[in-house]
Amino acid sequence: MSAALLPGASPNDKDFLLAVEGLTVSFDGFKAVNDVSFYVDPDEIRVIIGPNGAGKTTVLDLICGRTKATSGSIKYRGQELTRLSESAIVQAGVGRKFQTPSIYDDLTVFENLEISFPRGRTVLGALTFKRDAEVRDRIHAIAEMIFLKDHLDARAEFLSHGQKQWLEIGMLLIQDPELLMLDEPVAGMSVAERKKTAELLHQIIKGRSVLVIEHDMKFVEDIAHRVTVLHQGRVLSEGSMERVKNDPKVVEVYLGH
Amino acid sequence: MFGDYSLGDLGAIFAMQGFAGLILFSVYVLMALGLAIIFGQMGVINMAHGEFMILGAYVTYLCSGFFQSNLPALFPGYFFVAMVLAFLAAGALGMLVEWALIRHLYKRPLDTLLATWGLSLILQQAYRSIFGAREVGVELPSWLIGSVQVTDAIEIPINGMFVMAVTVLITVAVALLLFASRWGRQVRAVMQNRVMAGAVGIDTDRVDRATFGIGCGIAGIAGAAFTMIGSTGPTSGQLYIVDTFLIVVFGGAASLLGTIASAFSISQTQSTLEFFLSGSTAKVLTLLGVVAILMLRPQGLFTLKVRR
Amino acid sequence: MKLPTLNDNPFMKPMEWVSLLLLAGLILVLLPLALDSFRLNLVGKYLTYAFVALGLVICWGYCGILSLGQGVFFGLGGYCMAMYLKLEASSVENTRIQSTPGIPDFMDWNQVTALPWFWKPFHSLPLTLIAVVAVPTLFAFVIGAAMFKRRVGGTYFAIITQAIAAILTILIVGQQGYTGGINGITDLRTLNGWDIRTDAAKTILYFVNGGLLIACILVAQAVKRSKLGRILVAMRDKEDRVRFSGYAVASFKIFAFCLAAAFAAVGGAMFTLQVGFMSPSFVGIVPSIEMVIYTAVGGRLSLFGAVYGTLLVNWAKTSFSESFPELWLFGLGALFIAVVLAFPNGLAGIWRQHVEPRLSRKPKSPALPAVLPHGAPAE
Numbered sequence: 001m002s003a004a005l006l007p008g009a010s011p012n013d014k015d016f017l018l019a020v021e022g023l024t025v026s027f028d029g030f031k032a033v034n035d036v037s038f039y040v041d042p043d044e045i046r047v048i049i050g051p052n053g054a055g056k057t058t059v060l061d062l063i064c065g066r067t068k069a070t071s072g073s074i075k076y077r078g079q080e081l082t083r084l085s086e087s088a089i090v091q092a093g094v095g096r097k098f099q100t101p102s103i104y105d106d107l108t109v110f111e112n113l114e115i116s117f118p119r120g121r122t123v124l125g126a127l128t129f130k131r132d133a134e135v136r137d138r139i140h141a142i143a144e145m146i147f148l149k150d151h152l153d154a155r156a157e158f159l160s161h162g163q164k165q166w167l168e169i170g171m172l173l174i175q176d177p178e179l180l181m182l183d184e185p186v187a188g189m190s191v192a193e194r195k196k197t198a199e200l201l202h203q204i205i206k207g208r209s210v211l212v213i214e215h216d217m218k219f220v221e222d223i224a225h226r227v228t229v230l231h232q233g234r235v236l237s238e239g240s241m242e243r244v245k246n247d248p249k250v251v252e253v254y255l256g257h
Numbered sequence: 258m259f260g261d262y263s264l265g266d267l268g269a270i271f272a273m274q275g276f277a278g279l280i281l282f283s284v285y286v287l288m289a290l291g292l293a294i295i296f297g298q299m300g301v302i303n304m305a306h307g308e309f310m311i312l313g314a315y316v317t318y319l320c321s322g323f324f325q326s327n328l329p330a331l332f333p334g335y336f337f338v339a340m341v342l343a344f345l346a347a348g349a350l351g352m353l354v355e356w357a358l359i360r361h362l363y364k365r366p367l368d369t370l371l372a373t374w375g376l377s378l379i380l381q382q383a384y385r386s387i388f389g390a391r392e393v394g395v396e397l398p399s400w401l402i403g404s405v406q407v408t409d410a411i412e413i414p415i416n417g418m419f420v421m422a423v424t425v426l427i428t429v430a431v432a433l434l435l436f437a438s439r440w441g442r443q444v445r446a447v448m449q450n451r452v453m454a455g456a457v458g459i460d461t462d463r464v465d466r467a468t469f470g471i472g473c474g475i476a477g478i479a480g481a482a483f484t485m486i487g488s489t490g491p492t493s494g495q496l497y498i499v500d501t502f503l504i505v506v507f508g509g510a511a512s513l514l515g516t517i518a519s520a521f522s523i524s525q526t527q528s529t530l531e532f533f534l535s536g537s538t539a540k541v542l543t544l545l546g547v548v549a550i551l552m553l554r555p556q557g558l559f560t561l562k563v564r565r
Numbered sequence: 566m567k568l569p570t571l572n573d574n575p576f577m578k579p580m581e582w583v584s585l586l587l588l589a590g591l592i593l594v595l596l597p598l599a600l601d602s603f604r605l606n607l608v609g610k611y612l613t614y615a616f617v618a619l620g621l622v623i624c625w626g627y628c629g630i631l632s633l634g635q636g637v638f639f640g641l642g643g644y645c646m647a648m649y650l651k652l653e654a655s656s657v658e659n660t661r662i663q664s665t666p667g668i669p670d671f672m673d674w675n676q677v678t679a680l681p682w683f684w685k686p687f688h689s690l691p692l693t694l695i696a697v698v699a700v701p702t703l704f705a706f707v708i709g710a711a712m713f714k715r716r717v718g719g720t721y722f723a724i725i726t727q728a729i730a731a732i733l734t735i736l737i738v739g740q741q742g743y744t745g746g747i748n749g750i751t752d753l754r755t756l757n758g759w760d761i762r763t764d765a766a767k768t769i770l771y772f773v774n775g776g777l778l779i780a781c782i783l784v785a786q787a788v789k790r791s792k793l794g795r796i797l798v799a800m801r802d803k804e805d806r807v808r809f810s811g812y813a814v815a816s817f818k819i820f821a822f823c824l825a826a827a828f829a830a831v832g833g834a835m836f837t838l839q840v841g842f843m844s845p846s847f848v849g850i851v852p853s854i855e856m857v858i859y860t861a862v863g864g865r866l867s868l869f870g871a872v873y874g875t876l877l878v879n880w881a882k883t884s885f886s887e888s889f890p891e892l893w894l895f896g897l898g899a900l901f902i903a904v905v906l907a908f909p910n911g912l913a914g915i916w917r918q919h920v921e922p923r924l925s926r927k928p929k930s931p932a933l934p935a936v937l938p939h940g941a942p943a944e
Contacts, residue, residue: 064809066805066809085813086808086809087808087811087812087813087814090808090809090810090811091811095809096809098805098806098809102803102805102806103803103806104798104799104802104803104806105802106798106799106801106802107795107798107799107802111795112799114792114795115792115795115796115799115807115810116810118811120792121811121812121813122813122816123793123816123817123820126791126792126793126796126812126817127788127791127792127793128791129791129792129793131574171806171810175810175811300720302720302723302724358902358906361906362905362906365905366719366720367625367629367631367719367720367723368905368909369905370631370633370720370723371854371857371858371861371901371904371905372901372902372905372906374854374901375897375898375899375900375901375902375905376898376901376902377898378894378895378897378898378901379894379895379898379899379902380898381894382891382894382895382898383895385891385894386891495850499724499727499728499731499850502724502727502728503724503728506721506724506725535739537735537736537738537739538739540735541732541735541736541739544728544731544732544735545732547728548725548728548729548732551725552708552711552712552715552717552725553711555712555715555716555717555721
């Protein structure tokens, strides 16, 4: 598995859950992501860090199909994602949380979770979808996990900022993705909320691969198996938190100016 | 369909139809310019744009009557006065409408569409009550009547040439205004980043109002030019609104050059087809072509920016 | 453990059953008893527009797609029906005096000597009934697929649908020999041998129309309370989130647009049957956008509101046009502005805010997306 880190080794896609190779996207000639390659193992927690404008969010956008790559490939369990539609990528098992809480204000917490339940995703399926015991039990279990058990009937609009973040995490959880992508999950939270969220994340990352963008270094140190540092659209450094922290190139970027 | 015409005939036909197309093109461009500023820069759909144009036409009509009976000596030049008055009247009404209606709806573009449609109905009925349901025409000063004989088969009407000259002038003025003036910079700043523009001290409300007013004012000038080539009725504006919107969208909303290119291609296609087919078939084919292209390429000929 | 959301999704809430009964009572009992057959036929005509308004509740209110071309689907449904009726009225015996007997009179006047191919299926009643719904729905599917797959929405979609309404009108008016031109298809007499011009027939058609409308309300209600209905609301709110929950957003929009088209088509066919003709004046830009105002007045999120809104606006139009024709356009224009600026939830919103709280003491659950949040159905 460590083969990924050896330069020149040709990685076998099958071994990785996610293999990103030579990923490049340019907007009007500006390369927001430039020849980025990295590999995520099953059950690995990978954190992407980097200064503002390094292309972190764009990388997640590329993986989940929101932005189309100019060149390069993204293989998820050997399947090329760059050609799939967003919904097909989700159905393949990739979940994504956005930076700002993205939930449905007009629906209740229960309905928010229900829409994310991975069944009845076609037009016909949605028309004939039944709110059966399985659905209800699962929603209640998730609601308990995300501290919203008592708010199931509340309109999502009326939740606090932290609760909205949890709800979105819950919506991802109920999808049960194999690869979970989180964009700054603790940003904008109060200290108490942040602590609870860290707890929650620790619970949900078990048994799946996670790709996280985060600025909170304590939080990163806490969860990361490996860290990828992006700078100006390129991979600057990669490895354990310890190794990355002592990489002179990283120090230069973070402290040099 | 070319069978019955000799090559020389065809050449003359294309030239004449091409020129007829150019007049249509002028009206389209003048209409579309105002719309492109309002829709392209502000993201607002103004369904009453045609009625602002007709306001300009009625102002011109009133002017022509006034000069004829009170200042016959100045009659040959009345059109220039009328154009300025048309701009001011339509612009003032536009600013009033922006203040009373549009500014409450910036976040709801679809609702703006409905509200301005309501406004267009009210304006139409107002015109009908004031000027009557019959179409009115203006008296042209003598120097605008007649045509220039280019060859045996080709002659070009002077009023048509005049309208085109006005169009070129207005287009250049708008381009200068948008790209070289302080107001133009402010408009573009506000449209790109409203919050930031506000933070650096631009009065975004005032810019919005001025933009809407200028867009409507240009529609007024379009109306003034329109009287040179056709008569004006309460619902004349509505006939042009769909075409004009298609032109703006087809050209790629925010692009001035795109608007002109698309007005040109649409008007030329339509007037050339009109000679060989019936008017309605030509129109259907032209519009169908535009809609089909838009379905394949929704962003229009040139890039498109939408207020987010 | 308390499961608060165990039985929260009944087909309709008690209040909605009451509303349905009230509406059915009004349409099927009260109005037929109170009105003479001329006025009842007029109400029947209004109610055909309510089908369009109902479709717009799903498409515009719930899904946030504003179509300014619903007249196209109303018209296509109506024309399909009219073509059948016209062929039946143009039997060889009836048209003996024509130079080509057996084809519709307007074709004969326009020197058309043989029935065009696309008229031929309309000899058959079953094929006609299928075509009434299928043709407009398929057309909506083609438009929707082309537009929504390319993520065209909002104002662009509105403009394109409006252009399509304009094109179809010009086409119908221009192709006089095939369509009857500006006059439309007139002088319709019998449906499979049954004379539709008698008062008795008109009364029966009124009840058929009312019954179909109630049926469509129930279909719309079924869609609205299914998960699909909630997905539509979710899409209006956060389209990207729905996409990243694994839904192909375009398909759901196409569905909503097609459903609205199918409703409009049924309304159009019933219009032809009750009024006895179909013409391009129900297809174009002006009627299409007027149909939107019915929905807006009723409340863009309310199925029942759509019906009341349609009745109210049309009743106002008829009474104003009779006594003060010049005031009507002022009134209609003001209505467009008022409903957008002051009452974005229409009659249903007023009812919910001012009447309903007095009827039931229970505090309203905040769960329903009953009231439009500011700026909701944008793009």
